[in-house]
Amino acid sequence: MAGLAASYGSGAMTNTMQDVVSNAKSMLIIGSNTTEQHPVFGTMIRQAVLKRGVKLIVADPRKIDITEFATLHLRPKSGTDILLINGLMYIILEKGWEDKEFIANRTEGFDEFRASIEQYPPQKVSELTRIPVEKLYEAAEILATQKPMAVMWAMGITQHIVGVRNVMDLANLQMLLGNIGVPGGGVNPLRGQNNVQGACDMGGLPNVYPGYQNVAAEAAQEKFATAWGASMSPTVGMTVTEMMPGIQEGKTRLLYIVGEDPVMSDPNSNHIRECLEECEMVILQEIFPTETLPYADIVLPGVSFAEKSGTFTNTERRIQLVRKAIPAPGEAREDWQIVADLARRVLSSGDRQVAAAPHSAWDYTSTAQVMDELAALTPSYAGVSHARLETDTGLHWPVKDAQHPGTPILHVGQFTRGKGKFTPIDYVPPAELPDDAYPMLLNTGRVLYHWHGGEMTRRTQGLMKIYDEAKIEVNPEDAEKLGLNGKRRVRVSSRRGSIEAEAWITDRVPPGMVFSNFHFPEASANELTIDALDPVAKIPAYKICAVRVEALN
Numbered sequence: 001m002a003g004l005a006a007s008y009g010s011g012a013m014t015n016t017m018q019d020v021v022s023n024a025k026s027m028l029i030i031g032s033n034t035t036e037q038h039p040v041f042g043t044m045i046r047q048a049v050l051k052r053g054v055k056l057i058v059a060d061p062r063k064i065d066i067t068e069f070a071t072l073h074l075r076p077k078s079g080t081d082i083l084l085i086n087g088l089m090y091i092i093l094e095k096g097w098e099d100k101e102f103i104a105n106r107t108e109g110f111d112e113f114r115a116s117i118e119q120y121p122p123q124k125v126s127e128l129t130r131i132p133v134e135k136l137y138e139a140a141e142i143l144a145t146q147k148p149m150a151v152m153w154a155m156g157i158t159q160h161i162v163g164v165r166n167v168m169d170l171a172n173l174q175m176l177l178g179n180i181g182v183p184g185g186g187v188n189p190l191r192g193q194n195n196v197q198g199a200c201d202m203g204g205l206p207n208v209y210p211g212y213q214n215v216a217a218e219a220a221q222e223k224f225a226t227a228w229g230a231s232m233s234p235t236v237g238m239t240v241t242e243m244m245p246g247i248q249e250g251k252t253r254l255l256y257i258v259g260e261d262p263v264m265s266d267p268n269s270n271h272i273r274e275c276l277e278e279c280e281m282v283i284l285q286e287i288f289p290t291e292t293l294p295y296a297d298i299v300l301p302g303v304s305f306a307e308k309s310g311t312f313t314n315t316e317r318r319i320q321l322v323r324k325a326i327p328a329p330g331e332a333r334e335d336w337q338i339v340a341d342l343a344r345r346v347l348s349s350g351d352r353q354v355a356a357a358p359h360s361a362w363d364y365t366s367t368a369q370v371m372d373e374l375a376a377l378t379p380s381y382a383g384v385s386h387a388r389l390e391t392d393t394g395l396h397w398p399v400k401d402a403q404h405p406g407t408p409i410l411h412v413g414q415f416t417r418g419k420g421k422f423t424p425i426d427y428v429p430p431a432e433l434p435d436d437a438y439p440m441l442l443n444t445g446r447v448l449y450h451w452h453g454g455e456m457t458r459r460t461q462g463l464m465k466i467y468d469e470a471k472i473e474v475n476p477e478d479a480e481k482l483g484l485n486g487k488r489r490v491r492v493s494s495r496r497g498s499i500e501a502e503a504w505i506t507d508r509v510p511p512g513m514v515f516s517n518f519h520f521p522e523a524s525a526n527e528l529t530i531d532a533l534d535p536v537a538k539i540p541a542y543k544i545c546a547v548r549v550e551a552l553n
């Protein structure tokens with residue numbers, strides 16, 4: 001994330017889950033199916049609503065389960081969130097509900113921002129989002145007057161070509177209301193994978209070393225070159241979504257895939273299969289034979305979470321120990337051991353080696369030792385060690401030294417970059433919208449019972465008993481138009497592919513929209529999705545493309 005969003009660190013929650021449910025007076029959940037996809041936090045939020053009377057506003061085109069607990073459910077047309085957020089801010093400014101003191105003391109760029117918001121009066125916003133004007137006023141009043149207010153979001157607003165803009169606009173909203181750096185407020189992305197935050201913290205991004213140290217900064221390059229015993233490239237690398245098309249452009253020759261199943265999870269599966277087919281060399285480090293396996297030249301058997309030790313860092317920047325519970329089968333080894341082995345061999349064979357690494361580089365004997373190295377090189381993890389995590393189970397980074405208590409709430413008193421910057425954000429329409437040939441909108445995501453490509457959950461008998469095939473949500477009005485009465489199977493086609501699956505006729509989706517998951521290879525949403533990307537974050541626009549739906553016998 002760039003620009004203002006960068007001032008919120010790596011995109012972790014600024015506040016903790018416990019803080020939000022204990023201290024917020026109101027909450028906005030925008031683009032997250034929190035009950036099904038974040039069940040622990042989802043439960044905490046429901047309890048806060050029931051026990052403390054927290055006012056909850058949910059903005060989601062679908063009538064997801066959490067809407068039953070909402071004071072207000074806003075149902076925007078997909079992809080119109082900027083209009084919605086700007087429209088709410090228009091009303092807040094019109095009513096004088098903005099936090100004038102916070103704006104004056106903690107922010108800059110307000111005047112230009114204010115002028116930009118004038119383009120979003122309620123009537124216009126209502127027409128384009130299809131949210132009634134009264135509901136816009138009701139929502140603005142709750143969010144502005146029931147303070148502190150916490151914003152939570154997930155993939156429903158980030159998996160768009162305007163993903164970064166959506167997040168920056170929510171930061172505008174929270175600065176406008178002075179909800180940053182306070183208990184019960186904040187900008188809070190609900191990150192998805194158990195350790196996606198940790199992976200980013202460890203430098204699993206194209207432009208940073210661990211702890212978000214810039215790859216282009218010479219001091220950082222030198223530090224890591226010395227520690228790792230290799231010369232460091234100063235250039236920003238590629239994102240996954242650039243590496244794949246990069247194969248056909250001659251920019252990618254080898255893929256080393258560790259725990260991903262791109263045939264199932266990347267957009268436009270037909271295109272991904274073509275790219276993998278053309279790739280000179282694919283190395284796959286996996287725990288199961290996946291849909292990507294047929295394209296692999298070399299398979300390295302890794303082990304699952306239960307078979308290894310280390311740490312996970314969750315969405316609220318909390319670092320937790322994981323302990324090996326069962327032995328690994330066969331020749332499978334822990335992922336870090338395989339990576340370290342490869343690194344040693346690359347170093348000893350290549351021209352990248354530099355002199356004098358402090359220890360025999362990459363010769364780790366345990367993950368505790370890896371963490372010690374990280375702490376020595378990374379200010380935000382400087383006070384973290386496995387020994388400390390044994391007893392301190394509530395440690396949130398930054399942890400500046402061994403005595404530092406950690407940082408549950410970010411930006412108290414000041415932002416990382418000094419003042420928070422308001423950024424005018426204008427509405428941009430989606431890359432592909434329904435038309436005559438493909439008249440319906442496809443929205444995609446997950447269900448409670450399965451995990452992404454389903455490689456793990458489809459092997460779990462109990463889950464398969466409950467949910468054993470892909471189901472596509474279709475609104476009853478559309479079902480009638482399609483002649484689905486009685487028949488339940490549908491074919492869904494886009495410009496990129498086609499799937500056939502069972503329809504679930506339900507008003508969870510509005511008329512004109514179908515919702516599909518990507519848990520089953522025989523009917524994965526990604527056969528249909530478009531590979532348009534957000535220009536900054538390079539995240540695919542998984543949440544919107546145009547499809548045609550037909551009834552089958």
Ligand SMILES: Nc1nc2c(c(=O)[nH]1)N[C@H]1C(S)=C(S)[C@@H](COP(=O)(O)OP(=O)(O)OC[C@H]3O[C@@H](n4cnc5c(=O)[nH]c(N)nc54)[C@H](O)[C@@H]3O)O[C@H]1N2
Nearest residue numbers: 031032033037078079154155156192193445446448451452
């Ligand atoms: N059971 C289960 N839990 C999971 C996962 C899993 O696979 N299975 N995956 C994990 C991962 S990695 C992630 S990233 C998270 C994802 O967590 P979420 O983002 O909460 O889940 P999604 O299913 O992607 O659904 C996002 C919601 O956004 C809505 N939406 C779609 N388009 C729009 C729009 O234009 N505007 C708005 N306002 N809303 C929109 C959808 O209707 C949907 O309800 O879940 C995590 N948790």
Ligand SMILES: Nc1nc2c(c(=O)[nH]1)N[C@H]1C(S)=C(S)[C@@H](COP(=O)(O)OP(=O)(O)OC[C@H]3O[C@@H](n4cnc5c(=O)[nH]c(N)nc54)[C@H](O)[C@@H]3O)O[C@H]1N2
Nearest residue numbers: 259260261265285286287302303304444445452453455542
């Ligand atoms: N249409 C559509 N597509 C989407 C999304 C969407 O909302 N809609 N969401 C996107 C999002 S947010 C995400 S996060 C991605 C997820 O996409 P992926 O990361 O590709 O999916 P996963 O199923 O989580 O994991 C991939 C593989 O990791 C393996 N694995 C599990 N544990 C380990 C381990 O410890 N070591 C190793 N080496 N392998 C392991 C599993 O067997 C599995 O095959 O999907 C994306 N794709």
Ligand SMILES: [Mo]
Nearest residue numbers: 191192193196
């Ligand atoms: Mo995710």
